[in-house]
Amino acid sequence: QVQLVDSGGGVVQPGRSLRLSCAASGFTFSSYAMHWVRQAPGKGLEWVAVISYDGNYKYYADSVKGRFTISRDNSKNTLFLQMNSLRAEDTAVYYCASARTTVTVKPPLDYWGQGTLVTVSS
Amino acid sequence: QSVLTQPPSVSAAPGQKVTISCSGSSSNIGNNYVSWYQQLPGSAPKLLIYDNNNRPSGIPDRFSGSKSGTSATLGITGLQTGDEADYYCGTWDSSLIAGVFGGGTKLTVL
Numbered sequence: 001q002v003q004l005v006d007s008g009g010g011v012v013q014p015g016r017s018l019r020l021s022c023a024a025s026g027f028t029f030s031s032y033a034m035h036w037v038r039q040a041p042g043k044g045l046e047w048v049a050v051i052s053y054d055g056n057y058k059y060y061a062d063s064v065k066g067r068f069t070i071s072r073d074n075s076k077n078t079l080f081l082q083m084n085s086l087r088a089e090d091t092a093v094y095y096c097a098s099a100r101t102t103v104t105v106k107p108p109l110d111y112w113g114q115g116t117l118v119t120v121s122s
Numbered sequence: 123q124s125v126l127t128q129p130p131s132v133s134a135a136p137g138q139k140v141t142i143s144c145s146g147s148s149s150n151i152g153n154n155y156v157s158w159y160q161q162l163p164g165s166a167p168k169l170l171i172y173d174n175n176n177r178p179s180g181i182p183d184r185f186s187g188s189k190s191g192t193s194a195t196l197g198i199t200g201l202q203t204g205d206e207a208d209y210y211c212g213t214w215d216s217s218l219i220a221g222v223f224g225g226g227t228k229l230t231v232l
Contacts, residue, residue: 035221037167044124045159045167045210047221059219095166106214107221108157108172115166 002026002111004096009116012086022079022096022113030054030074033099035109036081038092038118048094049081050105057105064090086120093117125150126211126224133230134201142196142227144211150222154214156194158187161208161226170209171196201231 008020022034036048049060049070058070069082079096094116097109127145134140144156158171169178171187174194186197194211211224 037221037223044208044226045161045212045223047212047223050221061220062218097167100169100172106154107212108155108169109159109167109212110169110172110178112166112168 002098004098004111004113006094006096006113006116009094009118011119011121013122014087014120016086017082017084018086018118020081020083020094020096020116020118022081024077024079024098027098027111029072029077031102033105034070034072034079035097035099035107036070036079036094037097037109037112038090038094039115040089040092043092046092050099051079052105053102059105083118086118088120091118091120124225125215125218125222126213128209128211128224128227130225131228131230133232135232136201136203138201139197139199140201140229141198142209142211142229144194144196144224146192146194146213146222148192149217150192150213150215151189151194152192153216156187156189156211156213158185158194158196159210159212161210163207167210198229203231205229206231 005023035050051070096113100110155173159167161167174189175187
């Protein structure tokens with residue numbers, strides 16, 4: 001069955017960096033675009049970034065553009081989110097999610113990881 | 123402030139029907155497919171409806187979706203206490219070149 005396992009979260013000081021990972025299994029990872037979505041404590045979902053199946057196309061929310069980088073290693077079925085210059089407002093649970101079809105980077109988001117909590121605090 | 127607008131909360135009695143609206147614009151809902159997600163307390167979101175009105179396998183037909191112009195609607199019939207959750211609409215915004223979600227609607231089954 002499809003499984004997405006998010007990891008890499010933790011407590012980090014403002015201005016520092018963190019890299020999240022998402023290990024995928026149970027489907028042909030290299031055929032699907034992958035997304036990151038976050039949810040601040042007690043708040044709604046916020047879309048963060050998407051990467052095409054081959055890594056050639058990447059799109060970001062304005063709130064993270066220039067600070068976050070999405071990438072993937074199809075040989076290891078793993079998605080990454082490099083987060084630099086972290087701010088208190090980046091505190092959230094971060095979910096990876098797979099696109100439903102192979103032909104586009106657009107939603108819907110079919111399968112979701114369990115999420116990993118990132119806390120930015122001094 | 124979310125790009126897509128949803129009511130913060132809705133409620134209905136068990137067995138009844140409820141609808142949740144999602145309002146956007148021509149750059150998002152008006153020209154892209156809408157999907158709906160259910161987030162049970164303490165859990166990750168789950169895809170409920172995709173491409174405006176399609177259900178993934180395993181989603182009961184009590185859940186339905188529709189879209190008209192720049193608005194979309196999620197319908198849930200035969201409400202059960204297990205349906206209590208937060209519901210989010212989502213789509214792509216062709217102007218922002220980004221995914222967008224509604225602010226979420228908390229469903230209470232009284």
